Amino acid sequence: MTDTPSKTGATDAGRDYKDTLFLPTTEFPMRAGLPKREPEWLERWNSLDLYKRMRADSAGRERWVLHDGPPYANGHIHIGTGQNKILKDIVVRSHQMLGFDAPYRPGWDCHGLPIEWKVEQNFRAKGRNKDDIPVKEFRAECRRYASEWVGVQSSEFQRLGVNGEWDDPYTTMAFEAESAIVREFLAFVEQGLVYCGSAPVMWSPVEKTALAEAEVEYQDKVSSTIFVRFPVRGVRKDGSAIPKTCIGAHVVIWTTTPWTIPGNRAICFSPDISYGLYKVTGVDGGEFKPWAMPGDTLIVADALWEETAKAAMIGNWERVDTIDPAGFVCSHPLSELDRFWSYPVPLLPGEHVTDEAGTGFVHTAPSHGAEDYVAWMAFPEWHDKDAPVPHMVDENGAYYPHVPVFAGLNIIRLDGKKQGQDGPANKTVMDELIVQGKLLARGRLEHSYPHSWRSKAPVIFRNTPQWFVAIDRPMKSGGTLREKALKGISETTFTPKVSENRIRSMVEQRPDWLISRQRAWGVPLTMFVEKGTTRVLNDPKVNERIIDAVAADGADAWFERPAAEFLGSDYDADAYEKITDILDVWFDSGCTHAFALEPRADQKWPADLYLEGSDQHRGWFQSSLLESAGTRGRAPYDAVLTHGFVMAGDGRKMSKSLGNTLAPNEIAKKYGIEIMRLWVSAQDFTDDLRISEEILQTSVDAYRKMRNTLRYLLGALHSYDATVEHLPHDRMPSLERFMLHRLHELDGVVREGYESYDFKKVYSALFNFCVVDLSAFYLDIRKDSLYCDRPDDDRRKACRSVMHEIFMRLTAWLAPIMPFTMEEAWLTRFPSEDDSVHLRTFPKTPGDWQDGALAENWRTIRRLRRVVNGALEVERREKRIGSSLEAAPQVFVTDAAYRAALAAETGGDVDEFVAEIGITSQAYLVDGEAPDGAFRLDDVADIAVVPGRAKGAKCARSWKYSTEIGADPRYPELSPRDADAVAWWDKANA
Structure with a gap:
């Protein structure tokens, strides 16, 4: 209600009616105090052994299982980990309340590089090298380290409100x-x-191990780029002579990894690309002397010649011939440096070759690239039978001793402040190419390059025996x-x-x-x-x-x-x-x-659901699929749900160096985890999310509004006894039946939203119901009845009956999202030492609450009410009235649908009904066009309002104006309704 009686209820002339008003009363505080209260609720749930109670209560129900993807036990949880666990908790809690037996057993991944790397660092800090530590001791320390972090993370996950089998999680390091x-x-x-x-695999020289794609992240890296000349040999593969124009020519390749040139075994080309033979006639080096010289003949893709010429500072040229490189054979550019490279370098067709960048020819080192390996292995006639793919680089990322000139040179630096930067290999290779006259041009390029996600150092492709x-x-x-x-x-x-x-x-x-x-x-x-x-x-x-x-x-x-x-x-x-x-x-x-x-x-x-971040399509989702398909012939899950990553408020990736991180424990201390849970549920989590203090404030505001709605429900339902007050559906006023219809609609939305993991849909529907349907509409209208009607009045009983149904559903529907607050609300109304809102299931909603015709009428009525409210707001703003109860608006309608809707739902006086829903003392519905100057809303063309002042005197109890004030001589300051209610109160309190 927009305007309510004073809590003093006093008038200048007579009795103070404060005590006769049936005002809300509740111990549910307006301020939640979540940072302090949430840990107390966690302690209560632990003392209740709530998880086991839920398992016992749901015994015999259909089982529904989300299988927890195991995080690494190696550090405090971050905002993304928190988001993941909260989503899982909402999924499990909602399915439990949908009527399933939905257990949740958390797990941890305790093996592998992330943990081993941390333990290595700890040993190095103590001056001990991993190679000097007995395997048994090292593994024991890894186990201890992982166990310690399992305990830490378990506490942090539980602080998020996640309910599960925390006393018996699974870990990959358990003996079983x-x-x-x-x-x-x-x-x-x-x-x-x-x-x-024996194949090239991604290898981390820093960590001395092979890496899978899932252990690699791509970061920007500045690399040296080189254009290299491969001399064309005089005969083709089949022994036939090459075109005369190609005698003395060079095939030009381009690469971002100069260090791989010693491992070159072939050049790949595409039969679909047009290649030309270009003769250099002039160079533009200025003070710098180009490596290209007039008279050089170079074979390059036509589409890429001008870019190549620009890089090589070639100012003038002529295209001499069209070249089909099929069957060509070149010499290695280092062949004159050492006979180690005296082997022929064939030109092979490759599907991966394009003319989008480079020269249209791809340098192929089968020891150092997946595509290179595939292309090379397709032509066994060029292989050394004893070693089809050469071994060039050792576990430290340095050339093996058998590689001439470059033996021992590291590709990347393994330690020190420059760890991960280029080692001496690249520069030495380029220097030798210059000496041999085979470097045509070089440059620098920033590009995306694979790095170890643990050491953050670049990785290399290295041929090594693997399983x-x-x-x-x-x-x-x-x-x-x-x-x-x-x-x-x-x-x-x-x-x-x-x-x-x-x-x-x-x-x-x-x-x-x-x-x-x-x-x-x-x-x-x-x-x-x-x-x-x-x-x-x-x-x-x-x-x-x-x-x-x-x-x-x-x-x-x-x-x-x-x-x-x-x-x-x-x-x-x-x-x-x-x-x-x-x-x-x-x-x-x-x-x-x-x-x-x-x-x-x-x-x-199989599990009903796996739920992880989108990166797990190449990680856990895929490894679980392959493992289960190989041993059981099917996936270990029936469904997969994917969420995006959490970004900073400006859309950038979170980074400590940028100072834009926000940890769950920080949110818990400042706002309470309930606010983070609201933020998670309010987003389309299948896409990347943004978070910041400003964004969280939106959740804080939403929380406050929903909490206040619950607080009002609790206050208004104080001492409600369903055995006495419950009013059957068929005896309820139209407004109450409409609210029950809304509950029926919401029941479908909530269940479908939880079943389809559309938590944003659930959150939006329930938030709007609290703020729009309840606070701004239903409770606003019914405050007068709740405060002023006598307790045994059917209208008040109907209202409290409906509020009871609303409370029973809201506390259940919101429990998966807001477990702390719904527990507090539930136990405020139904105190118990051993009860919990989380032992409930979603209440069943009777089918006869659904009434489409009634809902359509109320859509019409609410449109009319909106125009009335707009007109009264103007009157208050202009100070022509102090409260809506001082008003008696005329509502002009040109569409008969309004009067028909009102008549269908009033069962009596239409004007009185308009006054009731408009929260005015009187109102008048007028059929026809309104006079000029009447208030209108742009989007409602067929309703207009002419404000007017209410007639009669002001009731000292309800503040409504009436021409019948004093009709009951016992209470000369009251309306008949209020006089009857006070008489009831006086008798009950005599």
Whole structure:
């Protein structure tokens, strides 16, 4: 109600009616005090053992499981981690309240490079090098470090209000988990999919290990670029002579990795590109003498010649001939430096070659690039049979001793202040190319380049023996791993839908799965190979002994027990080598379904949902898919939900150096986590989100409005007794029946929103209901009835009955989003030592509350009310009235639909009904055009209002004006309605 009676209720002449008003009363404070109160609610839930209570209460319901993607146990949580966990909590809580048994078992990824790298740094700080530390000691420290951070992160996640099985999480370093990972790995071995191959892999020289794509991030890097001349040999591959115009010519390549030139074995071209032979006739070097000279003949793609000429400072030229490079053979540009490079360099067709940049020719070093490797391996006739792909660079990123001139030179610096910057390799290679007369031009280019996501140092491609899982090799169970994974994608529901295309394209294009790492911490590749070969021993009995040993003593057993113990009496331990490489950490986490879900009676396999950030299409989503497809023939999930990343308020990536980070613990201390949870739910989280103090303030304001709505409901429902006051639906006034219809509508919106993970839809619907439908409409109209009607009046009873239904639903519907506040509201009204709002399910909403015709009438009536409110606002602003109760507007309508809607819903006096919804003392509905000057709204053409003052005297209790003041001689200052209510009050309090 816009205007309410004074809480004193006093008049100059008579009685103080304050005590006769039925004003709201509640202990639910206006100020939430969330930073202080939230930890108290967490303590209460722990003392109740709420999670186990929920499991017991939901026993027998249909199981619904979200499988927690394990974060790394290696640092405090950040805003993105917090967003992820809050989303998961909303998903699980909402499904629990939708009527499922929805357990949530958190987990941690405890192996792999992130943890090992931190432990290495800690040892280095103590003056100890990793290579000097016994493996057993190093692994024990990794386990201790991970365990410590599991505890820290567990507390931080619980502070977010996340409800789960915190006393029994899963970790990948638990012995049962390590044993399960070993079993899953050996299942791939038994399928014949694990093989040793020598191929270029992304390698971190700083960390001395191979990296998977998921362990790499792309950052801007400034690289040296070079144009290099490869001399054309006199005959083609088939022995035929080259065109005379090409005698003495050079094929020109361009690269951003000069250090790879010593590993060059071929040049790739495209049959679809037009190439020309260009003769240099003039140069424009100025003070700098160009490396190009008049008379040089260069073969370059026609589309890229002018860019090449500009880079080489070639001022004049002539195009001599059109060249088909198929079958051409060149000499290596370093061939005169050392006979090591005396081999022929063939020109090979390559699908990856374009004329968008460079020269239209691609320098091909199969040791140093995936595309280079594929192109080279397609032409075995050029290979050295003993070493088809040469080994050029060691684990430190330095040239092997057998590489002439460059032996020992590092590609990137491994330590010191310049760690990660270019080492001496690039410059030395360029210097030698200059000496040999083969460098045509050089420059600098800023481009996106792969870096290790842990050390932040650039990575290189390095040819090294590694273990792989074959993606396209036929499996014993039929089909290939790629085929089964793609089928699994087709059988999975992805949200948003576009993410399906993303993971599908990745699986379609991915190479074999690189699973070996040259590290110490993690689950080893528990297999034996025949010494001197890469033939894997595949014996089920041996495998079972390995699995049993790891189950008993963890993965350390592989390192600590002798080979003979695993091999048994059937094999000679001296004839076999134990592989000690560590499994890719993504293989570990890809197995979590096999030990966190499948064997547990309180879980479910496959999971109903996996929920992680969009980067996990190449990470956990994909590794879980491949692992499960390989061992079970399908994905371990039925649905995948993806969220975006959290950016700063200005859209930039969060960075400590920029000072734009915002941590969950900071939000908890300043605002309370409930505010962060509101922010999460109010966004389209499938896209990147922005956060800042200003953005959070929006959530603070929204929280305050919803809290005040709840506070009012609690106050107005004080002492409500449904057994006495509940009014049946068919006896309720039209306004109450309309509010029940709105609850029926909201019930569908809320359930569908939670089921489809559209939390923004749920939040928006409930926020608007609180602010627009309740505060600004229903409660505004009904304040007069709540305060002034006698308690046994049907209108007041109907209002309180509806408010009860609203409260019961709002506290349940909002509980997944605002668990702390809904608990507080619930227990304020229903105090209990052992109850919780989170033990409830969403209330069922009766079907007969739905009434489309009534809702349509109220849409018409609310449009009319909006115009009336607009007119009264002008009157108040101009100080022609002090409150709306002083008004008696004339409402002119030119559309009969308004009177019909009002008549259908009043059951009585239309004018009185208009006054009631407009919160005026009187009102008059007039059919026809309004006089000039009447108030109108631009978007409502068929309603106009002429303000007027109310007739009669002012009631001392309700402040309404009436011509019947004093009709009851006992109460000469009151209207008949208020006099009747006071008489009731006097009798009840006699």
